[in-house]
Amino acid sequence: MLPVTRADANTRDNGRVTRPARPVSINDVADRASVSIATVSRVLNTPSKVAAGTAQRVQAAIADLGYRPNLFAKGLVTKRSRVIGISLPDLHGDFYSALMRGADEHAYDLGYHLLVMSNAHGDRVNPGTNGFAMDLIDGLVTIVTESSQTGIDALAELQMPVVVLGTDAPDGDISSISFDQEAGAAEATAHLLDTTPPERVMFVGGHRGNLDSDARLRAFMATLRAASHPGPLSEQIFHGEFTVEWGWNWAEQMLAEGRLRGAAVLAGNDEIAVGIVDAARDRGLSVPDDLRVVGFDDSRLCQLLRPTLSSVRVPIREAAARAIDTIVSRLDDPERGPDRITLTTSLAVRDSSRAGV
Amino acid sequence: MLPVTRADANTRDNGRVTRPARPVSINDVADRASVSIATVSRVLNTPSKVAAGTAQRVQAAIADLGYRPNLFAKGLVTKRSRVIGISLPDLHGDFYSALMRGADEHAYDLGYHLLVMSNAHGDRVNPGTNGFAMDLIDGLVTIVTESSQTGIDALAELQMPVVVLGTDAPDGDISSISFDQEAGAAEATAHLLDTTPPERVMFVGGHRGNLDSDARLRAFMATLRAASHPGPLSEQIFHGEFTVEWGWNWAEQMLAEGRLRGAAVLAGNDEIAVGIVDAARDRGLSVPDDLRVVGFDDSRLCQLLRPTLSSVRVPIREAAARAIDTIVSRLDDPERGPDRITLTTSLAVRDSSRAGV
DNA sequence: CTGAAAGCGCTTACAG
DNA sequence: CTGAAAGCGCTTACAG
Numbered sequence: 214m215l216p217v218t219r220a221d222a223n224t225r226d227n228g229r230v231t232r233p234a235r236p237v238s239i240n241d242v243a244d245r246a247s248v249s250i251a252t253v254s255r256v257l258n259t260p261s262k263v264a265a266g267t268a269q270r271v272q273a274a275i276a277d278l279g280y281r282p283n284l285f286a287k288g289l290v291t292k293r294s295r296v297i298g299i300s301l302p303d304l305h306g307d308f309y310s311a312l313m314r315g316a317d318e319h320a321y322d323l324g325y326h327l328l329v330m331s332n333a334h335g336d337r338v339n340p341g342t343n344g345f346a347m348d349l350i351d352g353l354v355t356i357v358t359e360s361s362q363t364g365i366d367a368l369a370e371l372q373m374p375v376v377v378l379g380t381d382a383p384d385g386d387i388s389s390i391s392f393d394q395e396a397g398a399a400e401a402t403a404h405l406l407d408t409t410p411p412e413r414v415m416f417v418g419g420h421r422g423n424l425d426s427d428a429r430l431r432a433f434m435a436t437l438r439a440a441s442h443p444g445p446l447s448e449q450i451f452h453g454e455f456t457v458e459w460g461w462n463w464a465e466q467m468l469a470e471g472r473l474r475g476a477a478v479l480a481g482n483d484e485i486a487v488g489i490v491d492a493a494r495d496r497g498l499s500v501p502d503d504l505r506v507v508g509f510d511d512s513r514l515c516q517l518l519r520p521t522l523s524s525v526r527v528p529i530r531e532a533a534a535r536a537i538d539t540i541v542s543r544l545d546d547p548e549r550g551p552d553r554i555t556l557t558t559s560l561a562v563r564d565s566s567r568a569g570v
Numbered sequence: 571m572l573p574v575t576r577a578d579a580n581t582r583d584n585g586r587v588t589r590p591a592r593p594v595s596i597n598d599v600a601d602r603a604s605v606s607i608a609t610v611s612r613v614l615n616t617p618s619k620v621a622a623g624t625a626q627r628v629q630a631a632i633a634d635l636g637y638r639p640n641l642f643a644k645g646l647v648t649k650r651s652r653v654i655g656i657s658l659p660d661l662h663g664d665f666y667s668a669l670m671r672g673a674d675e676h677a678y679d680l681g682y683h684l685l686v687m688s689n690a691h692g693d694r695v696n697p698g699t700n701g702f703a704m705d706l707i708d709g710l711v712t713i714v715t716e717s718s719q720t721g722i723d724a725l726a727e728l729q730m731p732v733v734v735l736g737t738d739a740p741d742g743d744i745s746s747i748s749f750d751q752e753a754g755a756a757e758a759t760a761h762l763l764d765t766t767p768p769e770r771v772m773f774v775g776g777h778r779g780n781l782d783s784d785a786r787l788r789a790f791m792a793t794l795r796a797a798s799h800p801g802p803l804s805e806q807i808f809h810g811e812f813t814v815e816w817g818w819n820w821a822e823q824m825l826a827e828g829r830l831r832g833a834a835v836l837a838g839n840d841e842i843a844v845g846i847v848d849a850a851r852d853r854g855l856s857v858p859d860d861l862r863v864v865g866f867d868d869s870r871l872c873q874l875l876r877p878t879l880s881s882v883r884v885p886i887r888e889a890a891a892r893a894i895d896t897i898v899s900r901l902d903d904p905e906r907g908p909d910r911i912t913l914t915t916s917l918a919v920r921d922s923s924r925a926g927v
Numbered sequence: 928c929t930g931a932a933a934g935c936g937c938t939t940a941c942a943g
Numbered sequence: 944c945t946g947a948a949a950g951c952g953c954t955t956a957c958a959g
Contacts, residue, residue: 595935595936595937596936596937597936607936607937607938608938608939611937611938611939612938612939615938615939639936639937640935640936640937641937642935642936642937643935643936643937643938644936644937644938645937646935646936646937646938647936647937647938647939648937648938
């Protein structure tokens with residue numbers, strides 16, 4: 214063993230940890246292995262170009278000194294950070310939580326890290342293209358909830374692989390991982406039509422203009438029409454917010470007007486559905502006997518609530534993993550074009566919409 | 571207006587976006603403003619050292635060219651990234667979700683970004699000190715769930731501000747934001763003792779060795795003793811996992827043995843509590859009339875479930891914000907010592923433990 | 928297979 | 944108040 218020099222600074226000294234004056238650099242490794250820094254760099258990046266013996270010596274030096282390449286220096290020349298950004302409307306809630314887990318798992322497997330940013334900091338217009346963070350990441354996965362051309366343009370001008378998650382791809386060079394929400398919404402609507410007459414089936418979504426809500430509504434309407442329902446009448450379609458509170462308030466008012474008994478509701482998401490079920494129970498209505506409800510997203514809540522909540526399952530975790538895949542693939546092969554993937558959704562029937570006996 | 575040179579490459583050309591051959595650098599700005607790069611750097615970093623007129627010219631050039639400093643180059647010399655790492659046992663679930671939101675909000679306000687990493691990728695020993703990500707962040711907030719000296723040591727050797735969230739600070743240079751879990755657990759236990767005899771009060775926690783579970787159990791036992799209960803007998807204390815499934819299974823077995831009627835349970839967290847309530851209902855027991863249950867964490871679930879779930883509120887969002895604060899403060903003032911903050915917990919009494927009439 | 932050297936884009940004493 | 948120059952720690956043609 215040669216005497217360790219720089220490493221000493223990093224280890225214990227009389228039992229106390231001392232702050233190293235300077236971290237171990239590639240020069241230290243080169244010195245210790247008696248090679249040039251170019252060779253050290255090569256054993257790290259293109260080991261096939263180095264003689265086996267030399268490589269071994271260098272590896273030993275690296276291990277002895279506990280050397281780790283400075284990522285800023287590396288990034289400065291390679292223009293890569295191995296960090297993928299993920300920009301979401303919010304970091305809170307089942308849906309985003311599941312998304313992040315899926316992304317993290319897969320990114321880790323591929324040797325990437327995740328920089329998260331909520332883009333709900335005041336400027337909702339721009340799906341996360343603000344701020345210095347963009348200069349630190351190799352690619353971006355984001356969610357677009359409103360149709361906004363300026364937002365899309367901003368994404369398109371980012372000089373990195375971008376994937377939009379959840380909604381269909383804008384054209385251009387942007388990838389997308391979306392869900393066949395229409396299929397799920399249609400399946401749910403058909404399920405409700407099984408035992409509830411078409412004029413008593415309602416859609417209660419988010420606000421008009423929300424891409425998810427709009428897609429789900431389209432399928433709802435198409436399914437009703439296919440059932441040769443003349444409508445749907447405007448009294449069967451409602452817009453609000455994707456929250457428990459709004460769902461509760463909406464249902465409360467409808468209940469006060471006696472309009473929910475015998476009805477069946479396809480909610481724009483699980484939160485709204487939960488609010489509706491709550492309000493119905495508070496008013497003494499039985500779900501599903503007096504009112505049937507289906508949510509959307511199949512969040513963890515659905516199985517925990519009583520009655521358990523029927524919902525359209527959206528494979529968010531898988532989508533997040535695919536998003537990471539897509540980005541890494543384009544990073545590895547710049548020639549590769551954008552992906553456009555659509556994942557299947559499916560209805561999970563539970564107690565809240567079970568057909569009455 | 572001087573002719574824009576480098577910026578041309580970044581803007582539209584015949585309506586199509588062209589990839590710039592080379593991004594705008596500090597040299598381009600210097601040229602355009604007819605100053606040296608040192609001056610450009612100064613207007614960005616120490617504007618007070620630059621003459622007003624000069625600064626204006628430089629600012630104009632920056633705006634015209636759309637210049638943004640290369641963060642790798644900057645990081646290479648400043649050794650700062652303005653990125654804070656956050657390493658969690660999992661990214662999924664109410665608790666971590668709330669934590670991340672709190673951290674993100676505050677980090678954003680302070681001009682920092684968040685690099686998240688789950689440390690549950692196989693190697694549980696080490697609370698997130700692995701991998702290259704450590705070289706990219708200015709500070710780390712992490713959660714320690716098991717008492718592990720090697721894990722703590724690894725954190726201590728990180729050359730950056732570290733804050734441990736949720737559990738008490740190990741000594742040394744590490745900050746901590748913890749919760750007065752004992753107070754909350756004691757309050758909950760006292761609440762249960764109000765109408766349930768001491769020998770019928772149980773603690774159902776996570777596995778032995780989990781720091782949170784152990785702390786809560788200690789307070790439970792102390793409170794029972796203070797109520798001059800000889801025990802608690804070993805039949806009143808149970809260890810398992812922090813999941814709905816485990817809670818359900820545990821309760822199911824207890825119910826089968828007829829041991830839960832008339833009892834009151836302090837669960838180690840909300841998940842366990844949910845499982846217990848579920849199992850009780852499945853067996854036809856009324857909560858709270860036949861069985862009283864209190865959870866821990868006061869996650870969003872508590873208010874959505876029926877009966878609503880009593881729980882000990884843990885101010886996780888605030889804790890996350892304080893954690894970011896602590897890190898940024900130490901970054902701004904290297905002389906500053908570690909913080910050791912304890913936040914208050916409090917019992918939210920809801921239907922699941924309401925005293926029988 | 929290996930090394931000397933240029934270059935990535937910044938910041939910051941040091942002179943003036 | 945401003946500039947020339949050194950230096951941060953890497954990678955990668957280019958020669959040999």
